[in-house]
Amino acid sequence: xxxxxxxxxxxxxxxxxxxxxxxTPLAPTNIPPQEPTxxxxxxSFRIIAYATDGIVESIIPYDKLTHINYSFLIPNADGxxxxxxxxxxxxxxxxxxxxxxxxxxISVGGWGWDKEFETVAANPSLRSAFVQNLKAFVxxxxxxGADIDWEYPDAGQSAQNFLxxxxxxxxxxxDKELTTAVVSHGENGMGILPETFELxxxxxxxxxxxxxxxxxxxxxxxxxxxxxxGLPKDKIVMGLPFYGDPNLPYFKIVAEDPSAxxxxxxxxxxxTYHYNGIPTVQAKTKLAMQQASGIMFWTLDxxxxxxxxxxxxxxxxxxx
Numbered sequence: 001x002x003x004x005x006x007x008x009x010x011x012x013x014x015x016x017x018x019x020x021x022x023x024t025p026l027a028p029t030n031i032p033p034q035e036p037t038x039x040x041x042x043x044s045f046r047i048i049a050y051a052t053d054g055i056v057e058s059i060i061p062y063d064k065l066t067h068i069n070y071s072f073l074i075p076n077a078d079g080x081x082x083x084x085x086x087x088x089x090x091x092x093x094x095x096x097x098x099x100x101x102x103x104x105x106i107s108v109g110g111w112g113w114d115k116e117f118e119t120v121a122a123n124p125s126l127r128s129a130f131v132q133n134l135k136a137f138v139x140x141x142x143x144x145g146a147d148i149d150w151e152y153p154d155a156g157q158s159a160q161n162f163l164x165x166x167x168x169x170x171x172x173x174x175d176k177e178l179t180t181a182v183v184s185h186g187e188n189g190m191g192i193l194p195e196t197f198e199l200x201x202x203x204x205x206x207x208x209x210x211x212x213x214x215x216x217x218x219x220x221x222x223x224x225x226x227x228x229x230g231l232p233k234d235k236i237v238m239g240l241p242f243y244g245d246p247n248l249p250y251f252k253i254v255a256e257d258p259s260a261x262x263x264x265x266x267x268x269x270x271x272t273y274h275y276n277g278i279p280t281v282q283a284k285t286k287l288a289m290q291q292a293s294g295i296m297f298w299t300l301d302x303x304x305x306x307x308x309x310x311x312x313x314x315x316x317x318x319x320x
Contacts, residue, residue, distance in 0.1 A: 045318045046202065046237055046294025049311070050107065053085035055301050057092055062100040064315035066294070068093060069147045069179075069204075071107040073137065077119040079129025081108075081137065090141055103144035105177060106137060110149050117150040121161035131168045138176060145177030147204065152183060153191030163193050170199045177201045184208075184218055184239075185225035194230045203231055204296045208241035214264070214276050219284050223291050236292035240284060242302040242310055244273025249302035250310060261308040278313050285317040 048067040051060070060068070070090050074082040084090065084106075094104045109117060120126045134146055146169065153162035170178055179200055183189050184207040197203070207222040208214045219238060226236055242250045248268060253260045253275065260266040265274050276284070288295050295314050297303075303311050 045289060046296075047311075047314055047318065048204065048237060048294060048296035049300040050296065050298045051093075051300040053089065055089070055093075057089060057096070059305065060093065060096075060300065061309075061311050061315075062097055062102050064311050065097075065102050067103045067105060067144075067296075068097055068300075069105050069107040069296075071299070072110040072149065073106050073108045073134075075109060075113055075116045075120060075130065077116045077126075079120055079126040080133055084137075087141070094142055098142075103177065105145045105147045105179065106134075106141070106143055107147040107149050107181070108134065109151065111151050114151060117153070118158060118161070121150075121153070121158070121165045127161075127165055127168060130165070131172045134169065135172050138173065143176075145173065145179065145201070147179045147181060149181040151181075152188040155187075155190040159191040159193050162191060163196050166196050166199050179204060179237075181206055182226070184210075184222035189225060189229070197231050197235065200235060202235045202237050202293060204237045204239060206239045206298070208239055208298065209245065213245035213274055214241045214280075215274075216280065216283065219287070223287070227291070233291060234293045236288075237294040237296050238284065238288045238292050240276055240281060240295060240297040240310070240314075242276075242297050242299060244268070244275040248273045248275075250275055251302060251304040254304050254308045258308065261304070276310070278308070278310070281310050281313045282317050285314050289318060 044066060046066045047064060048069060049060075049065050050069045050071050052071050070093065073084050076082065097104045120130045138146055148166070148169070150162065153159050166178070166180075179202050180192070180196075181204040182192055184205055203226065205222045205226055207219045210218070212218040222238060223236070227233070244250070244253060244266065253266050253268060253273065256268060257266065261278050263277050264280050265272055285295055295318075297310070297314075300311070303309055
């Protein structure tokens, strides 16, 4: 079809030239048509695995990921950090990931460290210590950046302190990626000011936990909430749970009954767990491809191996 339209255009040009002047020589007809200007390739779809310090390194599917967030580096209230667990494993993961063009970030915080973040972010000297210690950690382990998982800065002064912390981190590590993890929607998201958006490479939206854990409605609300707040599409990364709430790994669910991979709820020894099976992961990935820039999940440790793997589902959906 493309050759037909190119040939038709060339014919029209030649006909016009002939009618304009009988003595104008015709252009040679044996010149092949020029190739059309290629369409710019969009940035690759991000697939980001949160992995805990308990991950078995040998099962990491590096070829299906763009990023690994090693979790967690725990903050102290004086701007220092608790010694990371299994630092040798982090170095091993970083080395193997970099050999496959996968980036590795350290995820800082997690649930339960709000008090420490509040104390550090509110004090300029503690903030400076936090920034310098985090930069030293990233450099020591040869990482690609840091993911700040403060759950959650509050609206008001806390939000301003968070902004100041991120500004200092951005200035201290301009050649590194800087990301954050945020609640799916609601009041706990208001402590992330729009002024911080330009400082982050992308934002991980935790569309799981709570009474609507992992539902499509929660996923769509998360997309709508952060889009409405002005977060650009190319910085939105949507989250998936690899577990049934509360905290039952997906691999245990499908080990009990493989057919559970095709549903979103399962009765596990008398308790009903809600999670995301393969069809829902496919649907969410397709929606993220249209309205966001990637998918992340908590946690790689909880995935099944083989045909029921949710990582495989994400990758195959994003790369048909």
